[in-house]
Structure formats: C-alpha cells, structure tokens
Amino acid sequence: DVKVTQSSRYLVKRTGEKVFLECVQDMDHENMxxxxxxxxxxxxxxxxxxxxxxxxxxxxxxxxSVSREKKERFSLILESASTNxxxxxxxxxxxxxxxxYEQYFGPGTxxxxx
Amino acid sequence: GQQLNQSPQSMFIQEGxxxxxxxxxxxxxxxxLWYKQDPGEGPVLLIALYKAGELTSNGRLTAQFGITxxxxxxxxxxxxxxxxxxxxxxxQVLLKRGMNRDDKIIFGKGTRLHILP
Numbered sequence: 084d085v086k087v088t089q090s091s092r093y094l095v096k097r098t099g100e101k102v103f104l105e106c107v108q109d110m111d112h113e114n115m116x117x118x119x120x121x122x123x124x125x126x127x128x129x130x131x132x133x134x135x136x137x138x139x140x141x142x143x144x145x146x147x148s149v150s151r152e153k154k155e156r157f158s159l160i161l162e163s164a165s166t167n168x169x170x171x172x173x174x175x176x177x178x179x180x181x182x183x184y185e186q187y188f189g190p191g192t193x194x195x196x197x
Numbered sequence: 198g199q200q201l202n203q204s205p206q207s208m209f210i211q212e213g214x215x216x217x218x219x220x221x222x223x224x225x226x227x228x229x230l231w232y233k234q235d236p237g238e239g240p241v242l243l244i245a246l247y248k249a250g251e252l253t254s255n256g257r258l259t260a261q262f263g264i265t266x267x268x269x270x271x272x273x274x275x276x277x278x279x280x281x282x283x284x285x286x287x288x289q290v291l292l293k294r295g296m297n298r299d300d301k302i303i304f305g306k307g308t309r310l311h312i313l314p
Contacts, residue, residue, distance in 0.1 A: 087239075116301075125306040126240075126285070141301075173239050184228045184289040184302050188239035 086110070087189035089174055095195045102161040104192050106174030113179035115157035116186060117141075117149065119170040126173065132157055133179065164196045200224075203286050203305030210276055211313050218308040219270040220286035228289035229262050229269040230302065235282045243284075244271070276312055283307040 090105035106115065116131040118141075128141030130149040138149050146168060150158045157176075161168055171193050175186040203220045210216060220229070228247055232240035244255050246262035246269060253260055259272045269288070273280055286305040 123306070126304045128301065131301065175239075185230060185242055185245050186287075186302060187242060188232075191237070191239045193237070 087174055087176055087187055089172075089189040089192050091192050092190060093193050093195075095197065096161075096164050097197055098165060100161075100164050100196075102164050102194065102196075104159040104161075104172055104174075104194070106157045106159070106176075106189055107155050108157075108174075108176040108187070108189075109155065110176065110178075110187070111154065112176035112187075113154070114177045114186075115151065116175040116177075117147075117157065117159045118173045118175065119143070119168075120173055120191075121170050129159065164194075166196050168194065169196045170194060201286060201288055201303055201305040203308055205308055206306070207309040207311065209311045209313060212276060212278060214276055216273040216276055216280070216310060217270060218284060219268060220288070220305045221268040222288065223267065224290050225266040226269075226288035226290055227266075228302070229260070230287040231258075231260050231269070231271045232285040232287065233282050234285065234307070240285055273310075276310075278312055281310055281312050283309050 087108045096102050117129045118126045120126050127143050129147050130141050132138045132151040148160045171191050173191045174189040177186045201220050201222050230245050231243045234240040244253050244260040249266050250264050251262040257274045285307045287302045289302050
C-alpha cells in the first residue's frame with residue numbers, strides 16, 4: 084500500500100512564525116503535491132514537484148515556499164504565518180510514468196495560526 | 198480555467214438507500230478519479246477510470262467514465278453508516294497535441310453524505 088505521512092496532525096502557531104510542514108512518501112513516487120482545504124473552497128493546489136529540486140507553482144503559491152531535497156520528502160514552508168493561512172494542509176504523491184494520475188494523500192495537518 | 202461541477206453538494210439519506218452523485222465539466226477529461234474523505238483525514242482513492250464508457254466497481258461502489266468524456270458518476274448501493282463522509286471527483290484534462298504532459302488534476306468541491314439512523 085502507498086503510504087504518505089505528514090509530520091503533524093495538529094499544529095498551532097503564532098502570527099509571524101516560520102512554519103515547516105513535512106511530508107514523506109514510501110512508494111518512490113516522482114510527483115509530490117501540497118494542497119490546502121477550506122470549507123466551501125475544496126482542495127486548492129499550492130505547489131507541486133516533478134522531481135528532486137524541482138518545483139512548480141500551483142494555483143495559490145503566495146505566502147508559501149517548498150523544498151524537495153530528497154525524492155521521498157516534500158516540505159511546505161510558511162515564511163511568516165498569517166491568520167488567513169489557518170487551514171487543513173494535505174500532501175499527496177503520484178507516479179510520473181505509466182499514464183497514471185492517481186494521487187495518494189497523507190492524513191493532513193490542521194494548522195491554526197493565532 | 199477548467200472546472201468540475203460536482204452535485205449534489207450534500208445528501209441526507211436513510212441507511213440502506215442507494216446513492217448517486219456526479220461530476221460534469223465543459224472540458225474533456227482524460228482520467229476520472231473518485232475519492233472519499235472521512236472527517237479529519239486525508240482523501241482516500243476509491244476508483245480510477247481511464248477510458249470513456251468504462252464502468253468500474255469497488256465493492257458497493259460503482260463509477261462510470263461518461264461517453265462524452267465530460268462527466269462521471271459514482272453510485273453507492275445499500276448505504277451503511279461508515280459511508281458517511283465527503284466524496285470528491287477529480288479529473289485530468291485531455292492535453293492538446295504537442296503539449297508537455299501535466300500531472301496535475303482538478304478536484305470537484307465534494308458531495309457531503311449524511312446517513313440518517
């Protein structure tokens with residue numbers, strides 16, 4: 084089974100803090116994704132990565148950055164957290180080869196910024 | 198940009214009833230995926246569809262890739278309490294010839310399923 088893990092299930096941070104959300108997958112997937120999920124807005128793509136050290140902006144990259152130093156690990160960074168970044172953050176991974184677009188999700192990190 | 202319209206937004210049904218939900222778009226899709234999300238958890242992939250007209254089952258769940266490639270539906274038969282959750286459709290848009298492959302998918306906003314005792 085594909086396993087995607089996220090470093091924290093719940094996180095509370097103060098405005099202005101630097102926040103790191105870590106995601107690890109164990110299926111040797113090339114693609115990794117970060118989404119945020121908010122009521123009424125569905126899943127919105129923040130950033131994704133096709134390979135180590137590669138990153139692409141998604142639909143809402145402002146206020147976020149990412150790092151992919153190893154194939155299995157994709158980090159989301161909030162340089163200076165703000166209250167409007169309070170949300171559920173979901174990491175996903177997928178294979179690049181073979182025409183499969185199936186994304187497998189981690190359990191999510193519920194971040195609260197006070 | 199491409200959008201997926203998922204309906205209904207929410208459903209209230211009695212245990213044992215069958216459920217049907219669908220996703221439509223004005224764009225042609227290459228792939229349809231259906232996910233379920235339990236409260237406080239990440240979405241879990243239920244069914245993947247890759248060919249127009251394809252009908253695929255996973256236990257009590259059945260999904261179909263529409264012939265026009267612009268829609269898909271998900272049916273749940275004989276609902277049980279653990280079916281409660283949010284169901285998302287997701288799709289990969291058919292790329293124009295010559296474009297690089299894009300591994301992003303687009304998500305519908307979800308159908309929230311409630312089961313009445």
